[in-house]
Amino acid sequence: MSRSTVLVIEPNSSGIGLVAAAERLGHRPHVFDRKPVDRLPEQVRRAVAEGRADYTRLEIRSREVVIAAARALAGSTEVVAVVPGYEYAVEVCAHTARALGLPGLDPAAVGALRDKGWMKAVLAEAGVLVARNEVFGAAADPADILAAVGLPAVLKPVDGSGSQYVRRVDSRAELADYLAEVRANPIDDYGQLLGLSLLAESYVAGPEYSVEGYVEGVPGALRVHVLAVTEKHLGPEPTFVEVGHVVDAPLAPEQRAALVDTAQRAVRALGITVGCFHLEARLTPAGPYVMEVGARLGGDRIPWLVQAVHGADMWELAVRSFAGQPQAPIVEGRSGAAAVRFFSVAEEGRLTDPARLLEQLRSIEGCIEAEVTAAAGAVLRPAVDLHSRFGHVALAAPDREALAERLARIDRFVQEAVETAVTVGA
Numbered sequence: 001m002s003r004s005t006v007l008v009i010e011p012n013s014s015g016i017g018l019v020a021a022a023e024r025l026g027h028r029p030h031v032f033d034r035k036p037v038d039r040l041p042e043q044v045r046r047a048v049a050e051g052r053a054d055y056t057r058l059e060i061r062s063r064e065v066v067i068a069a070a071r072a073l074a075g076s077t078e079v080v081a082v083v084p085g086y087e088y089a090v091e092v093c094a095h096t097a098r099a100l101g102l103p104g105l106d107p108a109a110v111g112a113l114r115d116k117g118w119m120k121a122v123l124a125e126a127g128v129l130v131a132r133n134e135v136f137g138a139a140a141d142p143a144d145i146l147a148a149v150g151l152p153a154v155l156k157p158v159d160g161s162g163s164q165y166v167r168r169v170d171s172r173a174e175l176a177d178y179l180a181e182v183r184a185n186p187i188d189d190y191g192q193l194l195g196l197s198l199l200a201e202s203y204v205a206g207p208e209y210s211v212e213g214y215v216e217g218v219p220g221a222l223r224v225h226v227l228a229v230t231e232k233h234l235g236p237e238p239t240f241v242e243v244g245h246v247v248d249a250p251l252a253p254e255q256r257a258a259l260v261d262t263a264q265r266a267v268r269a270l271g272i273t274v275g276c277f278h279l280e281a282r283l284t285p286a287g288p289y290v291m292e293v294g295a296r297l298g299g300d301r302i303p304w305l306v307q308a309v310h311g312a313d314m315w316e317l318a319v320r321s322f323a324g325q326p327q328a329p330i331v332e333g334r335s336g337a338a339a340v341r342f343f344s345v346a347e348e349g350r351l352t353d354p355a356r357l358l359e360q361l362r363s364i365e366g367c368i369e370a371e372v373t374a375a376a377g378a379v380l381r382p383a384v385d386l387h388s389r390f391g392h393v394a395l396a397a398p399d400r401e402a403l404a405e406r407l408a409r410i411d412r413f414v415q416e417a418v419e420t421a422v423t424v425g426a
Contacts, residue, residue: 005077006319008085009093010060010190014304014314015085016041019053021315027080027323029053034060034191046082061191066092067099074100081323083275084296087161088192090114095292103324105295107270113295116199118157119270122333126269127136128262129289133201138183142175145200152203155241157194158186162299162386164424165195168203168238175293204289206282208232209249211263212298212306214276214317216327222273224264227314227330229256230298232280235344243384244407246339247305256282262288270295276304276318299388301394304368307337308396337403338368340394341410344383349418351378351390357417361393365407368394380418 008015009032020043029047033040036054037048056073057218058323059065073079073358084093084104084246090105091114097104112118117135124130134148144151148286156166164187170174186195195218213226220283231249235241251259265280270293278298281288296304297316303314312330320327351357354372361370372391374380383389393410 003028003078004080005054005073006081006083006323007032007079007096008067008083009096010034011044011085012041012190013086013299014302015304016043017297017315018085018319019044019047019085021051021082021313021319022083023047025316025319025323027319028077030079031055031085032058032060032066032069039154040339045244059191060089060092063095064093067096070096070100071268081319083318083322086190086294086426087114087294087299088190090295097322098314102216103322105274106271110295112268112270112274113293114159116156116292119195119292120199121203122269122288123266123293126265128266128269129200129284131289133199136198138179138186138195138198140179142172142179145175146172147366149202151198151331153200154203155198155200157187158199159192160189160396161312162189163239163241164189164385166240166385168240170238174238176351204282204378206284206289208234208280208291209251209259209288210245210298211259211279211281212247212276212301212302212314213267213269213329213400214314214321215264215272215274216321218409219271219273222268224267226260226263227258227310227312230302230305235383236346239384241344241385241389242300242307242342243383243389244341244346245300245302245305246337246400246403247302247309248337253426259283259288262290263316266290266293275321276314301340301369301392304394305340305396308338308368309336314380336396336398337400338394338396339407340392340399341401341407342383342389343372343391343414344389345380345418345420346382348382349380351376351380352417352419354391354417357391357413360413361410364393364395366396366402366406368396370394 006027019029048055094105094110120130136274179334182195210230229249231246278294306410370393374390
């Protein structure tokens, strides 16, 4: 047999770092994905092209297909872990790990991690604060939704990600328009059809944070480790597009303790017994209200920020956990601040010179990563989800004051690179 293999299913967003983490830990990465190799994320595509990782294209939305392919792989190499590289892969990874006899989430519990309505019911039963909510089909009568959750309300696909079709509504007319839009235009997101089933919940006001961590041990003796609390920056409502994150969040000790306690109780209630987690919550006078919990790495480059500030390698933590290996000690005492800024516009505009903008971004001290995804002359519109942002920059700084100054420079560079008052069709 060849050296041990780590199977990474659908590495995307922050999951792209799992391939290199498996390599660092001495394993051979093998990627399962439904996309052709030329559409894989750049870091993953490069690892495959350079012969550092293997790749199999298959329909990963089919549990049977994935399990059969994983069993075939295990017949030729020692597969030691099955790791989800994206939100949509969490459930199939649980079933595949069980089929191979490897550490993984309990398939009986994993449904509540992918169905937001089910998730809220489990959390509420455990005494974790969640908004009043109910699940409806896109063909539901607006009156029934309003009777269940009132106004203002927030609606979202029960199994979506990336702020897609997440919308606040303040009237029956807005709700009717939203439902009509979702019915007419369900989103095919990496083979996941969003919008057929919707979670409606009462709107919760308050600043939003996420809690990043990992679990260690076994049920009954599970340790839930919190690495960081992230300050989340959202675009203007009625959408909830994430436009930035800062690690660590500036919180009073009692506020941070409340978020940590909520995360630990939520993780245990949902049966997250392996890997990393990412919990989103809004802080209110009554305490943190949980928006949702992911049994995977936080998206939007958050693990890069955690590593820059705390030195914790969340990709290696995840791989070790799914491989059933002991965790390496995390060095305490790091300091500083880190942030990621995603680019959008307040009004329609046109991007002038993306190459110059990218050069300016990369020149900023502490730049970890920078990307501009729109071409010269592209018409830009306000972002409504993660796919309609036009780039990002992640950076670190010695303190929050320096970080704020660098973020202000980034904002200025982006504003200068966009011409506004574009005539539609020009």
